[in-house]
Amino acid sequence: MASPKSTEISTPLLRRLHRIHQQRADLESQARRGPLQLKAVQASIDVATQAVDAEIAVLKKARMVSDEKHLQLQTREAHVSQLQRRLNEAATNKEFALLKEQIAADEQANSVQNDEIFEILERIDTLEAQLARTKEKLAEVEADAAKRRAEIEDRQKRVAIDLDRVEVQLEEAETLIPAAVKADYKRLLEARGEEALAPIENESCGGCYQTLTTQVANQVMLSQLTYCPNCNAMLYLPEDRSV
Ligand SMILES: [Zn+2]
Structure with missing residues (x-):
């Protein structure tokens, strides 16, 4: 049944190679995720x-506005005192009345200003309370981040150790590949990575899902080196199928 050119290859070896390649691909993908995480x-x-x-910027602005309004209030209060001194020295009724008018206008303006200052002080209280909550949130985020970072770095260390172990396993397994197959194996691996090998699943190639002919399936069952006619993967029987 087998053609004279057929090459024998151990099914457990193909399974092992594929398992190692899948592990390596998975670990490499985890290693790449680390920096992104x-x-x-x-x-x-x-x-x-x-x-x-x-x-903080909003609060700073509010405090500046409050300071400005306080300063304006103080300036106008000083002006009122000055006007009141002049009131005592007023020479004419007309001057007296005019000064009275000015004082009344300034005091009215100060009353409005006081309301505004009260409002802005209330706003500053609210902003300060909000800022305290936002700072608490930042502290929580930082604590959580420190924990997450430690976890990620710990996992990355384990991934690196596992990768080293898998590389050693791969090297060992590759020494068992028949010499005649080695070049093809290397070429396929470079082109397709872990998909260089594929199990037969439900009479199909587990890599590309192409349905396989009975002849192809039989060759695989006889441990003859067989490539998927569609994706060219080295086919093997999975462990739940007898050889
Ligand atoms: Zn295929």
Whole structure:
């Protein structure tokens, strides 16, 4: 049945190679995710920090406005005192009346100003309370980030150790590949990575899902090196199928 050119290859070896390649691909993908996860953690801190900074800026502005209004009030109060001194020295009724009018106008303006200052002080109280909450939130985010960072770094260390272990396993397994097959294996691996090998699943190639002919399936069952006619993967029988 087998053609004279057929090459024998051990099914357990193909299974093992594929399992190792899948593990390696998975670990490499986890290793790539690490820096992205760390970036996301930093981004959460940045967002919380920006919220605090924005609120500090608003509060600072409100305090400036409050200071300006206080200063205006004091200036106008000093002016009123000055007018009142002049009132005592007024030479004519007309001057007296005019000064009285000016004092009344200033006092009215000060009354409005006092209301405004009261409002802005209330607003500053609200902003301060809000800022305290936002700072608490930042502290929570930072604590959480420190925990997440430690977890990610810990996982990355384990991934690196596992990757080293898998590389050693792969090297060992590859020494068992028949010499005649090695070049093809290397070429396929470079082109397709972990998909260089595929199990037969439901009479189909587990890599590309192409339905396989009985002849192809039989070759695989006889441990003959067989490539998927569609995706060219090295086919093998999975463990739940007898050889
Ligand atoms: Zn295929």
